[in-house]
Amino acid sequence: MRTHSRSSAGSGRQSAFFHPALFYGTEDEYLDGVGTFVQGALDDGRPVLVAVPGPRLPLLRDALDGDRRHVTWVDMTQAGRNPGRILSMLQEFADRHETAHAPASIVGEPIWVGRTPAEAREATRHEALINLAFQGRPVSILCPYDTALPGDVLAQAHRTHPVVGDPAAYRASPRYADPHDVCRDCDTPLPEPRDPVVVPFGELDLARTRDEADRWAAAAGLTPDRRTDWLLAVSEATSNSVRHGGGSGTLRMWRAGDGLVAEIGDRGRLTDPLTGRRRPDPRSPAGGRGVWIMHQLCDLVEIRTTAQGLVVRLHMGPG
Amino acid sequence: MAVMPGATAPPDRVPAAGRHAGVVFSDDREWAGHLCAFVRGGLERDEQVQYFADTTDPGRVLRTLTDAGIDAAAAVTRGQLSVSTAAQTYLAGAGFDPDEMIGLWYDALEAALARGHRGLRAIGEMAWGARDTAGADRLLEYELRIHHEVFARLPLTAWCFYDRRLLPDAQVRVLAGAHLSHRGETVADPALRVAPLAGRPGLLMSGSAGYDTRDTVAAAAAAVRGAPAQRMELDLSALRHLDAASLAALADAAAGRPGGPSLRIRQAPPSLRRLLELFPELGAAVEVVDR
Numbered sequence: 001m002r003t004h005s006r007s008s009a010g011s012g013r014q015s016a017f018f019h020p021a022l023f024y025g026t027e028d029e030y031l032d033g034v035g036t037f038v039q040g041a042l043d044d045g046r047p048v049l050v051a052v053p054g055p056r057l058p059l060l061r062d063a064l065d066g067d068r069r070h071v072t073w074v075d076m077t078q079a080g081r082n083p084g085r086i087l088s089m090l091q092e093f094a095d096r097h098e099t100a101h102a103p104a105s106i107v108g109e110p111i112w113v114g115r116t117p118a119e120a121r122e123a124t125r126h127e128a129l130i131n132l133a134f135q136g137r138p139v140s141i142l143c144p145y146d147t148a149l150p151g152d153v154l155a156q157a158h159r160t161h162p163v164v165g166d167p168a169a170y171r172a173s174p175r176y177a178d179p180h181d182v183c184r185d186c187d188t189p190l191p192e193p194r195d196p197v198v199v200p201f202g203e204l205d206l207a208r209t210r211d212e213a214d215r216w217a218a219a220a221g222l223t224p225d226r227r228t229d230w231l232l233a234v235s236e237a238t239s240n241s242v243r244h245g246g247g248s249g250t251l252r253m254w255r256a257g258d259g260l261v262a263e264i265g266d267r268g269r270l271t272d273p274l275t276g277r278r279r280p281d282p283r284s285p286a287g288g289r290g291v292w293i294m295h296q297l298c299d300l301v302e303i304r305t306t307a308q309g310l311v312v313r314l315h316m317g318p319g
Numbered sequence: 320m321a322v323m324p325g326a327t328a329p330p331d332r333v334p335a336a337g338r339h340a341g342v343v344f345s346d347d348r349e350w351a352g353h354l355c356a357f358v359r360g361g362l363e364r365d366e367q368v369q370y371f372a373d374t375t376d377p378g379r380v381l382r383t384l385t386d387a388g389i390d391a392a393a394a395v396t397r398g399q400l401s402v403s404t405a406a407q408t409y410l411a412g413a414g415f416d417p418d419e420m421i422g423l424w425y426d427a428l429e430a431a432l433a434r435g436h437r438g439l440r441a442i443g444e445m446a447w448g449a450r451d452t453a454g455a456d457r458l459l460e461y462e463l464r465i466h467h468e469v470f471a472r473l474p475l476t477a478w479c480f481y482d483r484r485l486l487p488d489a490q491v492r493v494l495a496g497a498h499l500s501h502r503g504e505t506v507a508d509p510a511l512r513v514a515p516l517a518g519r520p521g522l523l524m525s526g527s528a529g530y531d532t533r534d535t536v537a538a539a540a541a542a543v544r545g546a547p548a549q550r551m552e553l554d555l556s557a558l559r560h561l562d563a564a565s566l567a568a569l570a571d572a573a574a575g576r577p578g579g580p581s582l583r584i585r586q587a588p589p590s591l592r593r594l595l596e597l598f599p600e601l602g603a604a605v606e607v608v609d610r
Contacts, residue, residue, distance in 0.1 A: 204489075206531035207510030210560055228589040235562045239530035282598040283567045293563055296597055 018140040019130055020170045021161035023154070025147045027059065033167035034107055035063045037142045041105030042070055047097035051076045051089070052109040052144065072097075076109055083110055083123035084295040087133055087277040094139050103138040113148050119300055120153050121186050125273075127160035128182035133274060156182070183273045187304055190313060193261065196252040203242045209251055210235050213262060216253050217316075220260055226319045229297035233314045234262050236290035241266035243285070245310055259299065259317040267309040335470035336517045338477065341462075341498035343491060343506055345483040353503060354380065354442065355387040357478055361440040362394055366476070367431035370402040371409065373444035374485060377402040398434065405447055414453025417461035417545065421468050428473045438474035446485035448494065459513070459538035462497040463522060464546060466515035478502065493535055513539045521552030521583075528558065528565040536565045540572035543582060551576070556586035566594050566601055574604035583608060 022033040054075035094104040110123040158175040201209040241249030245266025276291025300315035361368040384391035394400035431439040448458040492509040511532035573582035
């Protein structure tokens with residue numbers, strides 16, 4: 001076990017918003033970069049959340065031996081399965097645990113080798129949104145990037161992080177970009193499905209549409225538990241079409257790999273990119289309740305504003 | 320759907336579920352048939368009979384009874400039969416108010432018994448519920464509450480007249496569905512049906528609850544909030560789906576009841592349990608049980 005260097009840049013003890021990308025190639029570099037950050041935060045009494053892929057957790061726990069009890073550990077492949085729900089988790093952690101003297105320090109690794117291009121794109125959007133959501137808050141969020149990731153993913157990390165580096169040194173990212181621009185670049189056209197089931201709906205058809213979505217998913221073999229999630233998500237999305245999307249919409253459903261996709265299209269728009277990225281008041285329809293629920297329940301949510309209106313794609317894996 | 324046991328049994332032997340019926344019709348002949356059968360049965364059993372018209376001229380009610388061979392004039396003279404309008408009576412105030420209305424039934428029953436009648440039976444034309452009458456949005460809450468708050472306690476028989484020419488079908492389905500007895504034309508179940516539980520204070524919800532059924536859920540929530548019973552029960556065994564807004568409305572209503580968690584939810588659909596995982600704060604005022 002090597003000793004962690006304590007360069008102030010990498011120690012997670014900044015007093016302003018600090019959102020570095022850490023590029024690592026080896027396990028040692030990972031332990032050095034993440035370990036230094038976490039240890040520094042613990043030394044300062046800051047609440048620490050470590051959300052990284054499950055296999056990394058035991059490594060880090062061992063490295064932080066004595067202090068690990070003071071860290072909240074999360075398997076990102078579960079909690080962050082859908083990149084669209086990670087930001088809510090980070091904000092909730094910061095809101096709950098930070099104090100005036102001890103702001104939160106977070107390690108968030110949203111992209112790992114094996115993420116699909118669509119997931120990586122939404123995770124990149126999440127990284128950009130971190131800069132908006134925590135603007136002006138003295139939170140530190142270190143994002144490790146495996147240098148084995150595809151080049152375009154690594155290139156985006158330079159655009160979504162104000163600071164980049166490796167365990168040796170962090171520096172301002174010359175390629176850092178406005179989060180809104182990054183989000184726009186993530187709004188790539190979605191591939192057209194083959195032979196989807198098409199269900200147009202208005203307010204009076206909502207119940208029938210829910211029943212149809214449930215029946216179709218059952219026939220497609222979705223397990224009961226996942227069907228509950230599917231139906232709740234489709235219900236929220238179709239409700240939003242009626243409430244915000246011009247009073248009606250079109251539901252399309254198809255199989256993708258061993259999972260299912262539901263797409264809800266309407267004439268609406270989504271102007272705030274942070275909609276649904278913060279835990280809402282369940283009693284209030286304002287504040288992105290529906291989109292937040294979709295993010296919690298689905299494995300991937302893709303939202304696009306097109307010339308025709310808003311398109312929401314809900315991906316549901318087999319479970 | 321339960322079928323009314325028939326107007327021939329004495330009201331005190333007819334269970335509450337049989338004494339509050341939703342009557343659905345769509346022409347004058349059907350209307351007259353229900354009217355005459357109901358009034359004749361009441362007069363024969365020495366009950367006081369009251370007709371609360373909405374759009375029908377009271378004179379026409381009396382003429383229709385007379386034409387059917389019922390001595391309506393004599394019944395009016397001896398105070399056993401009255402025909403008035405909702406606008407002159409229970410809608411005369413600021414608007415329709417279920418609590419006030421429930422109080423009026425107690426007063427009316429007391430008056431009928433004091434006059435020596437064996438009970439009270441009433442017909443109400445409900446078409447005002449489809450107009451912008453003040454308080455019309457509380458009609459469903461009222462229909463859901465009176466089973467336990469009125470019919471289970473008083474020898475009252477009431478038929479609620481739903482004329483399909485005057486109320487939209489979607490509304491008739493929901494309102495007729497809130498009755499445990501049905502007469503006249505059969506109507507399809509609405510997307511979300513709410514009815515009182517027959518044996519204990521509570522509601523049965525069946526179908527699928529979402530944004531489209533928010534008014535029905537709001538009425539159910541109001542009935543949960545307003546019911547004086549110590550414990551209310553929601554039977555969701557026939558509910559296929561419930562969305563977050565519906566659960567929030569019901570949970571808030573439960574939280575608004577005095578004296579701690581007093582809403583027991585039975586046989587909830589999986590969506591309700593999943594929503595409680597996402598929003599644990601909604602579970603504070605409800606008790607979810609499997610059976």
